[in-house]
Structures are given as C-alpha cells and as structure tokens.
Amino acid sequence: MVKLLEYQGKELLSRYGITVPKSIIIKNETSIPEFKTTSFLKAQVPVGHRGERGGVVKVNNKAEVEKAIQNISKLKFDGYTADSFLLEEEVPHDLEFYVSISLDRSTRLPVLLISKKGGVDIEKIEDSEIYRYSINPLMGISDYFSRLISRQLSLPDILTISLLQLLNSLFNIYKKEDAELVEINPLVLNSMKNGLIALDSKVVIEDDAMFRHKEITDYTSRWLDPLELEAKQKGISFVRLGGKIGVIANGAGLTMATLDILKNNNADAGDFLDLGGTDDPEKITQAFELINKTNPSALFVNIFGGVTKCDVVADGLIKAISEFKPKFNIVVRLKGFREKEATEILKSNGINSFSDMEEAVKKVIELAGVK
Amino acid sequence: MVIILGKESKIIVQGITGHQGMFHARAMRDFGSKVVAGVTPGKGGEKIDNIPVYNDVDAAVKATGADVSVVFVPAPYAKDAVIEAIDAGIKLVVIVTEHIPFHDVVELVLYSKIKGARIIGPNCPGIASPGLSKAGIMPNMIFKPGNIGVLSRSGTLTYEVVNYISDFGFGESTVIGLGGDQVIGTTFIEALSLFEKDPDTKAIVMVGEIGGSAEEDAAEFIKKSVSKPVIAYIAGRSAPPGKRMGHAGAIISRGKGTAESKIKALEAAGVKVADLPINIPKLIKKQLI
Numbered sequence: 001m002v003k004l005l006e007y008q009g010k011e012l013l014s015r016y017g018i019t020v021p022k023s024i025i026i027k028n029e030t031s032i033p034e035f036k037t038t039s040f041l042k043a044q045v046p047v048g049h050r051g052e053r054g055g056v057v058k059v060n061n062k063a064e065v066e067k068a069i070q071n072i073s074k075l076k077f078d079g080y081t082a083d084s085f086l087l088e089e090e091v092p093h094d095l096e097f098y099v100s101i102s103l104d105r106s107t108r109l110p111v112l113l114i115s116k117k118g119g120v121d122i123e124k125i126e127d128s129e130i131y132r133y134s135i136n137p138l139m140g141i142s143d144y145f146s147r148l149i150s151r152q153l154s155l156p157d158i159l160t161i162s163l164l165q166l167l168n169s170l171f172n173i174y175k176k177e178d179a180e181l182v183e184i185n186p187l188v189l190n191s192m193k194n195g196l197i198a199l200d201s202k203v204v205i206e207d208d209a210m211f212r213h214k215e216i217t218d219y220t221s222r223w224l225d226p227l228e229l230e231a232k233q234k235g236i237s238f239v240r241l242g243g244k245i246g247v248i249a250n251g252a253g254l255t256m257a258t259l260d261i262l263k264n265n266n267a268d269a270g271d272f273l274d275l276g277g278t279d280d281p282e283k284i285t286q287a288f289e290l291i292n293k294t295n296p297s298a299l300f301v302n303i304f305g306g307v308t309k310c311d312v313v314a315d316g317l318i319k320a321i322s323e324f325k326p327k328f329n330i331v332v333r334l335k336g337f338r339e340k341e342a343t344e345i346l347k348s349n350g351i352n353s354f355s356d357m358e359e360a361v362k363k364v365i366e367l368a369g370v371k
Numbered sequence: 372m373v374i375i376l377g378k379e380s381k382i383i384v385q386g387i388t389g390h391q392g393m394f395h396a397r398a399m400r401d402f403g404s405k406v407v408a409g410v411t412p413g414k415g416g417e418k419i420d421n422i423p424v425y426n427d428v429d430a431a432v433k434a435t436g437a438d439v440s441v442v443f444v445p446a447p448y449a450k451d452a453v454i455e456a457i458d459a460g461i462k463l464v465v466i467v468t469e470h471i472p473f474h475d476v477v478e479l480v481l482y483s484k485i486k487g488a489r490i491i492g493p494n495c496p497g498i499a500s501p502g503l504s505k506a507g508i509m510p511n512m513i514f515k516p517g518n519i520g521v522l523s524r525s526g527t528l529t530y531e532v533v534n535y536i537s538d539f540g541f542g543e544s545t546v547i548g549l550g551g552d553q554v555i556g557t558t559f560i561e562a563l564s565l566f567e568k569d570p571d572t573k574a575i576v577m578v579g580e581i582g583g584s585a586e587e588d589a590a591e592f593i594k595k596s597v598s599k600p601v602i603a604y605i606a607g608r609s610a611p612p613g614k615r616m617g618h619a620g621a622i623i624s625r626g627k628g629t630a631e632s633k634i635k636a637l638e639a640a641g642v643k644v645a646d647l648p649i650n651i652p653k654l655i656k657k658q659l660i
Contacts, residue, residue: 001615103473105583105620108480108554123625137474138481178474208619209472211447237617252551252617253525253580256606257648263609264647272610274617277508277526306496306510306530336530337510358649 001180002205003046003220007086009201012177013184016169019197023088032065038090041068043075043082046220048121053077059087080223091197093188098122099166100183100202101135101174110135110174112145112167116153118186137175141167159189162196177216178209227293234286237276243268245368246296246328248287250275250308258302261357267365270296277307284316288324298329298368302357305336314342318349329367333360372520372545372569375463375489376439378503381407383431383461385452386443387424388414391467395441395508396422402505407435428452428459439463441497441506449493450475457488465506466492466556473619476554483556490556494618496526496548509533509546517542519655520566522559523578524549524585524620528606532578532648539652544571551618553582559589567597574600574655577642579633581607582621586633590640600658601642602651605630 004012010020025044026032043055050056054075057068065087072082098118104111112133117125131152133145146164149155155163166187174182183202190197205216221229231238237252245262247269249255255274262269271294273287291299303313317332332353334342339355346353354360382399386392387409397420400406408423408431415426425431428440440461444452449468456464464483471493483490491498497507501514513530515537523529529548536543547562549555559577566572575597579586586605593601608630610616612623623629634644643654 103477103553105553105585106588108477108558110477136481137477175474178472180473206472206474208446208470209474212472237615239611239614239616241611249527251525251527252621253523253528253578253606254531256580256610256616256621257528257531257604259609260606261647269609272614272616276617304527304531304534306513306527307508308527335534337512358647 001207002210002216002218004203004205004216005044005046005084005219006042006201007044007084008217008219009203010198012173012203013169013198013201016173018166018169018184019195021088021091021197021199023086026065026069026085026087027083029066029069032062033087034062035087036061040088040090041065041072042086042088043072043077044084044086045077045080045082047077047080050077055082058090091188091190091199092192093197094191095189096186097188098125098185099170099187100181100185101170101179102181104134107134110137110171114149114153122185135171141171159196166196173203177203178206178213180204180206227290231290236283236287236290237274238290239272240294241269241271243270244297245364246270246291246294246299247302248273248275248291248299249302250277250304254302254304258300261361262300262365265361265365267368270294275308279309279312281312281316281319284313285320285323288317288320292324292326296328296368298331298364299326300360300364301330301332302360303332303334305334305338309338310334310336310342311338311345314345318345331360331364331367333357372498372500372565372571374565374569376498376500376504376506378403379405380439380463380504380506381405381435381437382439382441382504382506383408383410383428383435383437384441384443385410385428385456387411387419387422388417389443391508392443393419395443396420398508398511399441399505402499402511403502404504404506407437428455428461432459432461437461439465439506441465441467443467446470446472450479453479453490454482457483457486462488463506464488464490464556465495465497466490466550467495467497467508469494471552473552473554476552476556480554480556491547492550492556494552495550495555496529498545498547500545501543507548509548513537514546515542518544518571518573520544520569520572520575521546521578522549522562522566522575523547524551524580525578525606525618526551528648529578532576532604532651535649535652536576536655541652541655544569551620553620559585560592563589563592563597567599572599574602574658576651576655577601577603579603579605580618580621581605581610581616581623581630581633582618582628584628587636590636590642593642594640602645602654602658603637603642604645604648604651605633
C-alpha cells in the first residue's frame with residue numbers, strides 16, 4: 001500500500017473539487033514564507049495522532065515556524081521523522097465530521113462511512129454513531145444518498161448540495177486513483193462560508209494499481225525497514241519479524257503455516273519470505289541474500305513442489321551458499337514435484353534434507369540453539 | 372464437482388502462448404481435462420501441442436463450444452480478458468493471475484453476477500476434481516479420487532493439505548483454491564454451499580488465513596446451512612498486525628482479521644480446527660466415524 005502524505009492527499013482532494021484550507025508545503029528552510037494569519041504547522045508523516053505527539057503546532061509568524069520545525073524535526077513518530085511540513089491557515093468551524101470510502105471485503109463493495117463525531121479515531125466512535133452505505137461502483141453515488149445522510153445526521157438542508165458534491169468527489173478519487181482508503185477526518189462545516197472543508201486527509205493507494213499511477217510519488221515507503229524496502233523493489237514478498245530463525249518458503253499460506261509450526265515448537269521466525277511459484281534460480285539467490293542480511297541463527301527452507309520444482313530450488317540454494325558462504329546452519333524440507341532429484345543435489349553438496357515438516361522444524365530449532 | 376466443472380467441460384486457456392499458460396495447458400490435459408483452445412490476441416492460427424490458438428475468445432467459443440476459461444493474462448490486461456470471456460458466454464472463469472487491482476475485481480464480480488457467470492480467483496490455483504477435470508495450476512500428483520471437499524484461500528498450502536489427505540488414505544471429491552486477494556469471485560460461503568449440495572462430498576476441509584472476515588462469515592453460514600462435517604485450519608496465528616503476509620488479503624488491520632477470531636468463530640459453529648496442517652486427516656477420520 002502506498003500511503004500518501006497529508007499534503008499529497010489534499011492536492012488530490014483539491015483537484016477533485018473538495019475545499020481544503022489555504023496552505024503551502026515547506027520542504028526546506030528557504031521556503032518558509034512571511035505570513036500573519038494564525039496557522040498550523042503540520043509534520044508530514046503517515047501516522048495518526050500527530051497533534052497529541054507534538055507534530056501539529058499553532059504558529060503566528062515566520063520565526064515561530066522556524067522554531068517549531070527545529071523542535072518537530074527531533075521527534076519520532078512510530079519510527080518516522082518529518083522532513084516536510086504543511087503550513088495551513090486556521091479554519092474556524094462548528095461541526096466536525098468523519099467521512100471515508102474504503103473496501104468492505106465481506107460485501108465486496110466500497111463502503112461509505114460517515115459520522116458527526118469526527119475529529120477522533122474512527123475506532124473511538126461508537127458504532128451507533130457511524131452510518132454505513134454500500135456503494136455499487138457500477139452505479140456510483142446516487143443523489144438520494146445525500147438526502148438520506150442529511151436526514152439521518154440531521155444536517156441543515158442547505159448542506160445537502162455540498163454534501164452530494166463532496167461524496168461524488170470522494171468516490172471519484174477512490175475509484176479513479178485506485179485508492180484503498182480515502183478518509184477526511186475531520187471534515188468541518190465552516191458556517192461563515194456554509195461550506196465543507198477537509199482539514200486532514202488520509203489516502204492510501206493500492207500497490208497493485210500503481211502501474212497506472214506513475215504520477216504519484218511514494219514518499220513513505222522509504223521509511224520501511226531497509227530490507228523490506230529492498231525486497232519490495234525486487235518483487236519479493238518479505239516481512240521482517242522478531243525471531244532468530246530465518247524462513248524461506250513458497251506460497252503465502254505455506255509460509256504463514258511454517259511460522260505457525262515454529263511457534264508451536266516455541267521458536268520464533270526472523271522473517272516471512274514467500275518465494276512464490278518460481279522456476280527461476282535467481283529468485284532463490286535474491287531471497288538468500290536478503291536472509292543473509294538478517295543474520296539468523298539458522299535458516300529453514302520449506303518447499304512444497306507443485307508449480308515450483310524442488311530441484312530448481314536445490315540448485316539455486318547451492319549456488320547461493322557458494323556465493324554468500326553463510327555462517328548459519330541450513331535445514332531444508334522438500335516435498336512434491338522433483339523431490340528425489342532435489343534431495344540428491346543437496347546430498348551431494350553435503351546438505352541433508354527432510355521430507356517431513358515436523359522433523360525438519362525440530363532440527364532447525366536444535367541447530368539454531370534457540371532452546 | 373459436476374455442478375461447475377465436469378468431465379465434459381470444455382476449457383480454453385487465455386494467455387496460452389505464455390510460459391505459464393503453455394505449461395499448465397499441458398498439465399491440465401494430462402490430468403484429463405478437455406483443453407479445447409487457447410486465446411492470445413495476435414497469435415491466432417498457431418498451435419500449442421495441437422491445441423488451436425485463437426485471436427479472441429468469441430472465435431474460440433464459436434469453434435469449440437468452450438464453457439470454461441483459465442486466465443493467465445498479466446494483471447494490467449486481466450480485467451479486459453475476463454470481460455471478453457464472460458461476453459463470449461463462458462460460464463466459469465478461473466483467474467490465476469496475481470496482482471490484479473482490487474477495483475477491477477470488484478467490477479468483475481458484479482459483472483459476472485449480471486451475466487450469470489462464475490469467477491474463481493483471482494490469484495488462485497483453480498479447481499480440480501480427481502478423475503473428472505482440472506481448471507487451473509494445481510499439481511496433478513497430489514490428488515486421489517475420494518469424498519473430501521477442500522476449499523482454501525492459498526495455493527501451496529492447499530497442495531500440502533491435499534497431499535496429507537491423500538497420503539493418509541482419503542481422497543478428494545473437489546478441491547477449490549479461492550484465491551489470496553481481498554476480493555475474490557467465489558467466497559467460502561458460495562463454495563461451502565456448493566459442497567453441501569455435492570453428492571460426492573462427505574466432509575469438507577476449509578483452509579483459511581488471517582485478514583478479512585471470510586472465515587467468520589463462513590462460520591455463521593456453516594452454523595445455519597451446512598450439515599456435513601467441516602474441518603478447518605487457519606494460517607497466520609503468529610503473524611504480526613498491520614503487515615501483508617504475502618497475499619494481498621492476508622493482513623490484520625485495525626485489530627480485525629486475526630487467526631484467534633476466526634478459530635473462535637469456527638469452533639463456535641461446530642467446526643473442528645486443526646492446530647497444524649498435518650493433523651487435518653486425523654480430524655477428518657474422527658468426524659467420519
């Protein structure tokens with residue numbers, strides 16, 4: 001998932017016709033402007049609760065901005081640090097709404113969530129205060145939506161039209177930009193202008209759809225664990241975990257099951273690495289290189305040969321071992337397509353392999369010296 | 372399962388001239404499937420192992436009477452390929468392709484319902500009934516004809532489980548890999564209701580994983596509408612929250628979609644949940660006696 005920073009999200013909102021406060025983005029000290037209106041300086045990091053953590057500061061002039069930037073730059077937000085800031089005019093307002101569109105996996109349809117209790121986490125809003133509306137993407141937002149919502153939320157009639165425009169814009173962003181989530185929290189009512197204004201934005205674009213959004217820059221993945229980032233760039237499904245036993249398996253389900261079996265034996269995996277259905281020995285070398293960098297106590301390779309051929313994995317493994325000369329022990333479990341050939345290849349290179357998963361797991365735990 | 376795939380089903384392969392398409396067209400034929408044609412735009416007139424290739428699905432269907440398609444077309448073009456298949460009258464579309472944007476799949480699912488077609492997948496290994504036919508990429512050697520129905524969100528783990536079931540002395544009526552994405556064409560509930568009606572299936576094995584609430588929804592359905600014994604395994608008990616575990620759909624988000632929640636819901640519905648895949652056959656045995 002590609003998480004957009006607040007200002008990127010607001011650029012999208014604005015482009016689709018949703019009103020956002022007047023603002024400028026500050027990426028370095030030279031770009032700080034002179035100004036007089038009371039404003040907020042907001043750290044551009046993809047996490048919630050920035051305000052509570054000192055990431056949003058009220059400022060009145062350039063000097064205060066400079067000082068605030070110095071202070072915020074020292075802060076860590078769930079591991080993220082801010083290197084860009086949004087300087088945004090304060091917007092006086094009465095009502096704060098929560099509104100979002102995301103995917104409801106159960107109905108397999110987009111769902112619109114809206115609440116009058118905005119400004120706090122959606123998780124903290126009582127279910128009875130959240131209204132949910134399924135959207136059929138072949139039909140889009142119907143006019144009656146805003147009438148219905150206005151009635152259910154007891155909104156003044158004058159808002160019905162702007163609400164309808166807002167919902168249409170929000171849905172257009174969701175669909176055309178391939179979003180997983182478009183959230184405005186809070187969306188506020190500025191009674192002077194009788195308009196709805198988005199004070200914050202949270203937009204997440206689907207990874208798999210990025211091929212049709214070359215114009216979107218992913219600023220947040222650089223904060224990923226460096227190895228996870230490397231894996232992402234190589235197209236390997238890899239998650240860093242806390243344990244000492246390295247894991248390479250094929251297929252997401254089998255890889256998860258492998259971690260579970262280790263856990264069942266009171267051992268923790270150091271990673272999740274799904275080789276996928278591959279017949280490319282190079283992929284195995286790349287996977288091995290990643291694991292090598294995690295410095296595990298032992299490596300467990302768990303392969304069920306179906307589409308993947310066991311002997312291809314064995315060949316790749318031998319090549320990788322000679323290339324990286326790892327210091328850790330390796331236990332291989334192979335089953336299925338070309339299992340015999342693979343076992344022979346490993347044996348002639350001095351590596352014992354197992355067919356039984358439980359036996360292999362016990363062996364790797366023993367060699368890792370975890371317990 | 373004759374209801375959706377039988378010995379007489381005529382299969383086309385969309386993307387047959389690619390490496391995967393070619394390999395699996397052969398493997399399906401070796402399994403006993405009737406692979407009648409392939410489709411690759413611009414490659415019409417060629418032959419892959421005597422399987423005629425057409426430029427479009429309509430021509431392939433008109434020439435062969437095909438009713439099933441297995442789609443290997445790359446993700447950016449997959450939506451178009453599936454619409455083409457459905458428009459040509461294909462009734463079962465198995466989408467093997469991985470990484471199709473979920474927005475595309477949401478629309479495909481709605482469209483398939485309008486046109487009365489069924490989608491299995493995407494990002495799935497397909498469907499196989501030993502002795503009858505296979506549409507997809509599951510390895511042939513793991514199967515044994517029998518009366519256990521298997522449905523699963525994963526690929527390799529399904530093979531592992533089917534292999535355990537066959538090795539133990541049971542066999543399978545039908546195995547369906549539903550796919551690992553957030554949005555899939557055939558859900559657990561839809562597949563469970565097919566197995567409930569299938570006279571060849573005596574017990575059902577369900578392989579789930581973290582993410583979403585498909586297993587919880589299935590548990591509700593089982594409680595009300597499934598009379599056959601159900602045995603389950605849920606992968607991902609040790610997965611951390613907020614991380615995608617390989618499959619696009621395998622993510623615990625905002626505290627929802629944990630293995631614990633799924634196991635609890637299934638057990639409350641009377642489903643026997645195995646702690647390890649290898650223990651599934653023992654639970655089947657207990658349930659069938």
